Amino acid sequence: MITIHHLGVSQSDRIVWLMEELGLPYKLTWYDRDPKTGGAPKEYLALHPTATAPVITDGDLVLTDSNAIVEYICQRYAQGKLCIAPDSALYPDYLYWMQYHNHLLSVFFGKSGLGEAGAESGFAKILQRREDSYYQHLNNHLAASDFLVGNELTCADILIMFDLTTFPLFGGKTLEGLDHVQAYVERVSARPAYQKAMALAGPSAKNPNA
Amino acid sequence: MITIHHLGVSQSDRIVWLMEELGLPYKLTWYDRDPKTGGAPKEYLALHPTATAPVITDGDLVLTDSNAIVEYICQRYAQGKLCIAPDSALYPDYLYWMQYHNHLLSVFFGKSGLGEAGAESGFAKILQRREDSYYQHLNNHLAASDFLVGNELTCADILIMFDLTTFPLFGGKTLEGLDHVQAYVERVSARPAYQKAMALAGPSAKNPNA
Numbered sequence: 001m002i003t004i005h006h007l008g009v010s011q012s013d014r015i016v017w018l019m020e021e022l023g024l025p026y027k028l029t030w031y032d033r034d035p036k037t038g039g040a041p042k043e044y045l046a047l048h049p050t051a052t053a054p055v056i057t058d059g060d061l062v063l064t065d066s067n068a069i070v071e072y073i074c075q076r077y078a079q080g081k082l083c084i085a086p087d088s089a090l091y092p093d094y095l096y097w098m099q100y101h102n103h104l105l106s107v108f109f110g111k112s113g114l115g116e117a118g119a120e121s122g123f124a125k126i127l128q129r130r131e132d133s134y135y136q137h138l139n140n141h142l143a144a145s146d147f148l149v150g151n152e153l154t155c156a157d158i159l160i161m162f163d164l165t166t167f168p169l170f171g172g173k174t175l176e177g178l179d180h181v182q183a184y185v186e187r188v189s190a191r192p193a194y195q196k197a198m199a200l201a202g203p204s205a206k207n208p209n210a
Numbered sequence: 211m212i213t214i215h216h217l218g219v220s221q222s223d224r225i226v227w228l229m230e231e232l233g234l235p236y237k238l239t240w241y242d243r244d245p246k247t248g249g250a251p252k253e254y255l256a257l258h259p260t261a262t263a264p265v266i267t268d269g270d271l272v273l274t275d276s277n278a279i280v281e282y283i284c285q286r287y288a289q290g291k292l293c294i295a296p297d298s299a300l301y302p303d304y305l306y307w308m309q310y311h312n313h314l315l316s317v318f319f320g321k322s323g324l325g326e327a328g329a330e331s332g333f334a335k336i337l338q339r340r341e342d343s344y345y346q347h348l349n350n351h352l353a354a355s356d357f358l359v360g361n362e363l364t365c366a367d368i369l370i371m372f373d374l375t376t377f378p379l380f381g382g383k384t385l386e387g388l389d390h391v392q393a394y395v396e397r398v399s400a401r402p403a404y405q406k407a408m409a410l411a412g413p414s415a416k417n418p419n420a
Contacts, residue, residue, distance in 0.1 A: 039336075049347040052313070052340070061302055065313075068305035075296035086285035092271055095278035102312045103262070103275075106319045112333055113323025123322055126249075130262070137259040 002073065003027040005047055005055040007040050009203050011066055011162050012054030017197035018070055018158050022078045028200060030207040067098060070155045082155045090150045097148040097156035100138070104163040107131045108172045135178055142180040146187065153188075161188060166203055212283065213237040215257055215265040217250050219413050221276055221372050222264030227407035228280055228368050232288045238410060240417040277308060280365045292365045300360045307358040307366035310348070314373040317341045318382045345388055352390040356397065363398075371398060376413055 004019070004026055006012045019026045031044040045051040048064045055064045056073075063069055074083045084094035110127045141148070148156040164185050168174045175182045188194060199205060214229070214236055216222045229236045241254040255261040258274045265274045266283075273279055284293045294304035320337045351358070358366040374395050378384045385392045398404060409415060 037332075049350070050313075050340075050343045063302050063306060065306055065309045067309050068302065071305050072302050075301070080296075086290075091285070092273050092278065092282050095281050096273060096275055099275045099277050099312075102309075102316075103260070106312075106316050109316045109320035109337075110323040113320040113325075113337065115323075115331070115333075121325070122247075123325075127319075127323065130260075133260045140259070 001025055001027055002077075003029055003057045004201075005029050005031065005044065005057065006201050007031045007044055007053045008033050008205075008207060009166070010053035013197060013201040013203070013205075014066055014158055014162055015054045015056060015069055015073075016201040017161075017194055018073060018082070018155075020193035020197045021153065021158070021191075022073070022081060024073070024077055030209060032207050032210060066101070066159055070158055074155060082153065082158065084149060084154060094149045094154060094156060097154075098159065100134075100148070100156070101160040101163045103130075103134050104160070104167070107134060108163070108167050112171065131173060135173060135181070139178045139180045142184045146184075153191075157188060161185070161194070165189075169203060211235055211237055212287075213239055213267045214411075215239050215241065215254065215267065216411050217241045217254055217263045218243050218415075218417060219376070220263035223407060223411040223413070223415075224276055224368055224372055225264045225266060225279055225283075226411040227371070227404055228283060228292075228365075230403035230407045231363065231368070231401075232283070232291060234283070234287055240419060242417050242420060276311070276369055280368055284365060292363065292368065294359060294364060303359045304364060304366060307364075308369065310344075310358070310366065311369040311373045313340075313344050314370070314377070317344060318373070318377050322381065341383060345383060345391070349388040349390045352394045356394075363401075367398060371395070371404070375399075379413060 002019070002024070004012060004015045006016065006028055008030065016028060031041055033039060034041060040051060047055045048062055050064060052064055054066060054069055055062065056069050063072060071083065074081055084090045107127055107130050110123070111131070114121070114124055114127065145151070147153055148160065164175065164181060175185065212229070212234070214222060214225045216226065216238055218240065226238060241251055243249060244251060250261060257265045258272055260274060262274055264276060264279055265272065266279055273282060281293065284291055294300045317337055317340050320333070321341070324331070324334055324337065355361070357363055358370065374385065374391065385395065
């Protein structure tokens with residue numbers, strides 16, 4: 001059985017949600033952040049050399065990276081459910097939207113680094129153009145579509161929700177003025193599997209063993 | 211035929227390299243950056259709403275994002291060559307290393323934003339730990355393997371070379387002290403397809419029509 005090693009308030013909540021959507025069994029192991037530094041505890045850092053969330057174990061396999069984990073689980077345990085196959089007309093869209101959360105993350109990281117001091121630099125202007133265009137493109141896309149790819153939930157949706165709901169809690173871009181993105185977040189948030197996953201492992205969930 | 215819209219000094223050199231490795235025909239359309247701002251010209255910005263490199267067109271399809279483009283081309287035009295299929299023992303490794311270049315990019319963006327002013331912040335320490343662990347893990351991995359996944363070139367190699375060779379030109383991490391990464395870069399750089407692609411579209415290539 002797959003074990004999700006969940007660092008509190010981290011991208012690993014995606015994997016809990018995925019397992020609930022697929023109806024697959026899993027073990028959820030919680031790790032609390034250091035209350036002083038906000039960093040991961042030693043036991044978590046020991047799981048993988050790069051020590052970034054999420055991390056799963058599956059027998060001898062230790063796998064990290066959100067994209068890798070969601071594709072691995074869907075292909076190996078769910079016959080490709082929530083993925084789009086290469087022969088589908090939606091395949092280019094799927095490939096594209098699967099990566100979108102990483103673009104939002106890069107901008108979030110860049111702006112987090114900038115702080116207020118560098119807000120007028122040339123780099124800040126590039127970042128701002130990127131952030132504006134990424135969120136506006138997403139908003140325009142969701143004006144005409146209930147999900148990121150086609151008319152059903154895919155792994156691309158599983159990946160992007162964290163960015164849209166959790167970056168704003170840490171100084172990242174809010175969804176103000178992005179009406180179609182807001183409606184999408186509300187629509188997806190109403191899914192029973194999402195609600196169960198967030199209750200277990202979302203940003204406001206608590207370690208049940210603490 | 212696929213057209214690669216190549217913005218000078220950008221991640222689109224990956225796609226030229228991919229086409230040369232696969233021996234596929236393509237059209238290369240150059241766009242020079244604005245000599246003052248370093249930004250993309252209007253014609254390039256008009257190609258796609260997010261206007262980030264690389265961009266390809268294939269008939270009516272306009273596709274951006276490196277991961278999306280390399281998988282699309284290999285699956286649709288090369289019977290999955292340079293990809294690893296879900297039923298292969300190497301599949302989890304492939305999924306993992308396909309995303310690695312994005313992690314290096316996130317750290318590069320974060321550090322570019324920081325500049326010297328924020329180098330002592332808590333965020334700077336998190337970024338530094340991430341950068342150190344990502345590059346060290348890569349170095350350790352390449353001590354035992356000629357390529358990122360298994361014993362042959364895959365799309366994961368196509369994606370990461372830009373980060374390793376071009377970030378240092380813009381203040382990013384150099385490969386000093388990372389002997390196995392250096393040896394990997396030299397080994398891959400010796401490939402005829404890579405050399406041809408860099409001559410056509412690498413960081414020091416010039417627009418043939420300028």
